[in-house]
Amino acid sequence: MSQSPMPRRRFMAAGAAAFLATGTGLISPVRAQGLAPTTSMRGGANNYRPGALIVDRIGEGGFMMSGTVRRAGDGVPLEGIRIQIWAHTTEGRESDARSHGATLTNADGMFQLEMPQIVPTFGQPHGHLAYDSGDFETVFLRPVMSSARDTSLSAHFVLQPA
Amino acid sequence: MILIWCAIAGVIGASLVVAAGSEYLPYRTPVYVAAGFAGVVALALLLVQPLLAAGLLPGFPMQAGRRIHRWTGVALMLAVAVHVVGLWITSPPDMVDALTFAAPTAFSAFGVVAMWALIAAALLAGIRKKLRLRPQVWRLAHTMAASVVVVGSVVHAILIEGTMGSVSKTLMCGLTIGAWALTVGRLKPWTGAWRGWRRQAQE
Structure with missing residues (x-):
């Protein structure tokens, strides 16, 4: 044997x-x-208002939302991508127009937008981000803060060409 | 006897006071505030509900307890209705997600399951005479539905980051589970249910 x-x-x-x-x-x-595209999160599109304006900051600021945008497959950072951001904050509800704003990514594919402090709503301290400009597949994100005391939150996009 | 009342009233009172002082309230609309408080009230009612059914609440023996149990049951339904409708008005897409089990938050599913179990328990109580179930069978069915309400609601409440203080919320949930376990242990709703069911089937 x-x-x-x-x-x-x-x-x-x-x-x-x-x-x-x-x-x-x-x-x-x-x-x-290669790099897999980001899929939309459950509830990510809730209280979305299309066409939020590009702003220097939302309201009085005090809280930093940041992240990166890369292309699916090769992971190349994408510049000039418009990311829309909204949340329930100390200055307004998720559905209020003044709680919404947008910003563009820089040459490194990074974006950041100052906004009012996020306050827990519907049981979780969370923010909403959207890519909905058409060149790539639409993605809605809903990141959750590890603590309601956090003063920053980040979310990352890997976009699939449309 | 006074101690039991003090403990229950203390925990319920403390929960309401802490929630009323929550730092999140200034950023909420009146409807959202009302919906949140309806949830706290529902949890408080859920704490006394089993004790009333078993006559374990001092001063309310079985007979009187059962009569009040029906009314606190109706109040519980109303509180949950205010909770759900109020949250719907506050953010319709989030409520639709919760009710269709599509929400990103686990506590939503626990809350919705508890709501349906509450409706089932209330229906069983409301149409008890029409159902013509044997008492043992009815009692087991009602207790099983009520157990889903208790466990579902407690998990729902614990997982939520809302206006309730974590200490008073944990105490209230602990007491609710304790009251439920004590009641089920005392009433033993499974006794005779199988025999009752067989007799029922033969009829």
């Missing part, structure tokens, strides 16, 4: 590791081809 070149236990361990890696998305077919 020939001895198996690989002990059974090690074979099982390797198989389990391979299953875990693919099963959890660590090695997925999409990843293999």
Whole structure:
């Protein structure tokens, strides 16, 4: 009887590791081809008002919303991308026009917009961000603050060409 | 006896006072504030509701307790109605997401399941005579629905970051679970339910 070149236990361990890696998305077919596009989050589009104006800051400021925008696949930073931002803050409700504003990404694909302090609403301290300009697929994000006391929040977009 | 009343009144009173002093209130509309408080009131009613059913609340023996249990049940339904309608007015898309189980927050699903279980428990109570269920079967069904209300509501409340203070909220939820466990342990609603069900089927 020939001895198996690989002990059974090690074979099982390797198989389990391979299953875990693919099963959890660590090695997925999409990843293999490059950076996967961001998908919209549940509830991300709630109280969205299309066409928020580009502003220096929303209201009196005091809270920083920031993030990055990259292209799906090659991960190239995207410049001049309009990101719309809104939230329930100390100065207004999510649905109020004055709670909405937009900003553009810089050459490094980074954006930041000062806005009033976010206050928990509907049970969670969260903000809303949207990319809805047409050149890429629309994405709505709804990041949650780890603490209601935080004075900043970030969200990152990987956009898929439309 | 006085101690039990003091503990219950103290926790309910403290919860309401802390919620009334919440730093989030100035940023909310009156409708949103009312909806939030309706939720706190509903949780408070849920704490005494099982005790009344089992005659465990000092001063309210079984008979009197059951009579009040019906009215606190109606009040509980009203409080939940104000809670849901008020939140709907505050932010329709968030409420629609919650009711359709599409919300990003887990507590929404727990709250909506508890709401439907409350409606089921209330329906069982409202049309008890028409249902012609054997008492043991009815009691088990009502208790099971009520148990879903209690567990669902407590998880719903604990997961929410809202106007309630974390200490008073935890105390209130702990007491509610305790009152529910005590009541179910005392009434043992499963006794005779299986035999009752078989008899029911034979009729």
